[in-house]
Amino acid sequence: MTREHQLALYRSMKLIREFEERCLEMAIAGEIVGGMHPYIGQEAVAVGVCSNLTERDFITSTHRGHGHVLAKGAESRRLLAELLGTLEGFNKGRGGSMHAADMRLGILGANGIVGAGGAIAAGAAWTAKARGNSEVVVSFFGDGAMSQGVLLEAFNLAAIWSLPVLFVCENNMYATSLRCDSGLAGNAARRAEGFGMVARTVDGMDVESVAGVAGELIERCRDGAGPAFLECLTYRFFGHHSVLEQLGVEFRDPDEVATWRKRDPIVSLGERLGDDAVAEIDAAVKNEIDEAVEFAKNAASPEPKDALMYLYSGTAAVRPGVVL
Amino acid sequence: MSELPSPPPDLGYTHALNRALHAEMAADDDVFLLGEDVRVGASGVTSGLMPKFGPERVLDTPLSEQGFTSFGTGAAMAGKRPVIEFQISSLIYLVFEQIVNQAHKFSLMTGGQIQVPVTYLVSGSGSRFGWAGQHSDNPYSLLAHAGIKTVVPGRPADAYGLLRSAIRDPDPVAMFAPSSLLGSTDVPDSGEEEIVPLGEANVLREGGDLTIVAVGQHVGTALEVAESLSDRVDLEVVDPRTVYPFDWDCLRKSVNKTGRLVVIDDSNRMCGLGAEIIATAAEEFDLLAPPKRVCRPDGTVIPYALALDKELVPGPEQLTKSISAALNL
Numbered sequence: 001m002t003r004e005h006q007l008a009l010y011r012s013m014k015l016i017r018e019f020e021e022r023c024l025e026m027a028i029a030g031e032i033v034g035g036m037h038p039y040i041g042q043e044a045v046a047v048g049v050c051s052n053l054t055e056r057d058f059i060t061s062t063h064r065g066h067g068h069v070l071a072k073g074a075e076s077r078r079l080l081a082e083l084l085g086t087l088e089g090f091n092k093g094r095g096g097s098m099h100a101a102d103m104r105l106g107i108l109g110a111n112g113i114v115g116a117g118g119a120i121a122a123g124a125a126w127t128a129k130a131r132g133n134s135e136v137v138v139s140f141f142g143d144g145a146m147s148q149g150v151l152l153e154a155f156n157l158a159a160i161w162s163l164p165v166l167f168v169c170e171n172n173m174y175a176t177s178l179r180c181d182s183g184l185a186g187n188a189a190r191r192a193e194g195f196g197m198v199a200r201t202v203d204g205m206d207v208e209s210v211a212g213v214a215g216e217l218i219e220r221c222r223d224g225a226g227p228a229f230l231e232c233l234t235y236r237f238f239g240h241h242s243v244l245e246q247l248g249v250e251f252r253d254p255d256e257v258a259t260w261r262k263r264d265p266i267v268s269l270g271e272r273l274g275d276d277a278v279a280e281i282d283a284a285v286k287n288e289i290d291e292a293v294e295f296a297k298n299a300a301s302p303e304p305k306d307a308l309m310y311l312y313s314g315t316a317a318v319r320p321g322v323v324l
Numbered sequence: 325m326s327e328l329p330s331p332p333p334d335l336g337y338t339h340a341l342n343r344a345l346h347a348e349m350a351a352d353d354d355v356f357l358l359g360e361d362v363r364v365g366a367s368g369v370t371s372g373l374m375p376k377f378g379p380e381r382v383l384d385t386p387l388s389e390q391g392f393t394s395f396g397t398g399a400a401m402a403g404k405r406p407v408i409e410f411q412i413s414s415l416i417y418l419v420f421e422q423i424v425n426q427a428h429k430f431s432l433m434t435g436g437q438i439q440v441p442v443t444y445l446v447s448g449s450g451s452r453f454g455w456a457g458q459h460s461d462n463p464y465s466l467l468a469h470a471g472i473k474t475v476v477p478g479r480p481a482d483a484y485g486l487l488r489s490a491i492r493d494p495d496p497v498a499m500f501a502p503s504s505l506l507g508s509t510d511v512p513d514s515g516e517e518e519i520v521p522l523g524e525a526n527v528l529r530e531g532g533d534l535t536i537v538a539v540g541q542h543v544g545t546a547l548e549v550a551e552s553l554s555d556r557v558d559l560e561v562v563d564p565r566t567v568y569p570f571d572w573d574c575l576r577k578s579v580n581k582t583g584r585l586v587v588i589d590d591s592n593r594m595c596g597l598g599a600e601i602i603a604t605a606a607e608e609f610d611l612l613a614p615p616k617r618v619c620r621p622d623g624t625v626i627p628y629a630l631a632l633d634k635e636l637v638p639g640p641e642q643l644t645k646s647i648s649a650a651l652n653l
Binding site: 058060089090091092093094095099101102103108109111113116118119120121122123124125126127128130137149150153154156157160161308309310311312313314317318319 | 356380383385386388390391392393394395396397398399400401402403404406421422425426430431432433434435436437438439441471473493494495569572
């Protein structure tokens with residue numbers, strides 16, 4: 001991998017980290033009203049995978065989706081504006097943290113229902129294939145989604161119709177508070193192989209490994225070899241949701257958290273790049289997020305009278321909820 | 325591949341749906357069909373589409389309703405116009421998440437960035453006699469409640485024209501085709517090829533004494549009853565055709581003229597379509613007498629035995645009784 005490529009990966013991971021740390025502060029302070037599901041610790045997965053995608057490729061994301069959206073190229077200031085519920089957000093303040101989507105970048109929506117994106121990804125992939133295009137679709141989900149029936153149905157559809165989908169399982173060891181070994185029978189990658197997919201497991205704390213293996217699998221998809229499955233072993237440094245941080249709820253062994261924190265993917269890559277390069281990128285990223293905060297805080301709020309705008313694409317008249 | 329048969333031409337309603345699918349697939353290359361048994365056209369509704377349009381546009385799915393329903397959502401987001409056939413109405417319960425919580429919500433949640441133009445064609449809704457508890461429901465009120473554009477055509481010409489509108493609509497639309505009409509030869513396919521817009525009711529019979537709102541197969545019931553009572557009362561019959569969004573202007577005009585209202589629809593009583601129509605009429609219209617509704621009992625589960633099944637599904641006797649009560653006949 002070239003140094004230029006490494007620097008880009010580092011920058012993207014650092015942007016996600018800085019963005020999320022700032023969001024977590026704002027969520028705990030109540031400025032981000034619905035709170036957020038922190039992605040901190042998992043940056044290498046989103047960045048490694050998305051470094052192989054173009055703007056024309058699609059992704060489906062999860063409730064823990066800020067990292068995927070930023071790694072796919074979304075503007076941090078517009079994502080933050082969305083989290084603050086403003087008109088400058090991608091979704092004009094109608095989606096928030098769990099539904100951030102930028103269709104111009106092929107982001108088919110972050111999704112609040114675990115495992116729901118897989119079948120949507122399969123449908124988008126079928127459309128690309130039917131049109132003879134070379135786009136691929138990456139569907140991100142966690143280890144908890146492996147127990148959702150609809151995701152397994154999506155594996156089957158993608159496999160029988162040989163669709164260009166890369167299913168990326170971010171195994172961060174916990175489905176909300178349930179440990180993976182208490183919630184997942186067998187092994188995620190072996191399950192995927194049962195559908196006839198090529199399945200690989202990779203160290204999700206090493207962005208270069210993720211980028212390399214994801215790149216191979218995405219090329220297979222692009223070449224018409226059908227779907228593939230990538231399990232990334234990773235860890236979230238914080239709990240399931242910012243509310244748990246507010247309440248001080250911790251359900252994991254502190255030693256376990258500390259051990260994983262020592263494997264921070266951003267620190268690891270930064271050590272390989274050298275202090276000067278890291279300092280320069282860190283300063284630029286901090287500056288970008290400072291500006292994003294400024295931008296988002298100054299953005300206009302939607303008018304309450306427009307609360308149901310965009311419910312229908314056409315002009316269907318919605319009756320009011322109270323009739324006087 | 326050998327030519328697969330078209331539905332027998334005497335099955336009017338089925339043939340009208342089939343003609344609409346042929347027409348819309350021919351008109352727009354982005355329209356495609358998916359569902360169980362669509363290749364062989366087991367319901368009759370999808371007959372002949374496979375030989376004409378090929379396997380790229382007629383996808384026989386595995387028995388994975390949740391998976392293929394959201395597959396349709398993804399295909400629609402990427403620019404296609406899927407039509408998904410459900411041969412059994414209760415499958416709607418299985419895919420409520422995929423329709424109501426996914427397809428329906430993307431437009432608002434993304435601030436208008438995403439449209440999901442999927443048509444859910446429920447090709448045999450309601451009791452088909454002898455199919456028992458899990459194959460006899462009529463869950464259109466549920467989708468209307470959730471805000472899904474929902475149509476229940478009562479006549480072949482409307483089935484044809486509304487299906488074409490549903491496929492062209494930018495939002496998800498559900499069409500419920502009543503089982504009793506699919507298999508019926510009573511009302512032949514007129515061959516009409518008019519597009520019927522969503523959201524427009526139809527006054528099928530004008531009258532001054534009482535308005536009957538009749539949905540789906542009960543359009544026929546209402547017209548028969550109105551005719552049988554024509555020597556005594558002058559009944560107006562309104563077919564909403566689209567149950568959501570409902571054409572309140574049409575109904576307001578009718579009820580404000582007649583002053584009396586009876587609704588007949590084959591959904592359950594509690595929170596059913598009839599409840600909404602009567603509540604709105606009570607709030608907003610000029611009524612001369614309490615309105616009545618003819619519907620299934622609360623939370624109905626259709627039993628297997630034919631006599632029990634028929635007992636629970638609304639029919640002409642109940643409608644006649646309700647009209648008499650509303651008019652003090």
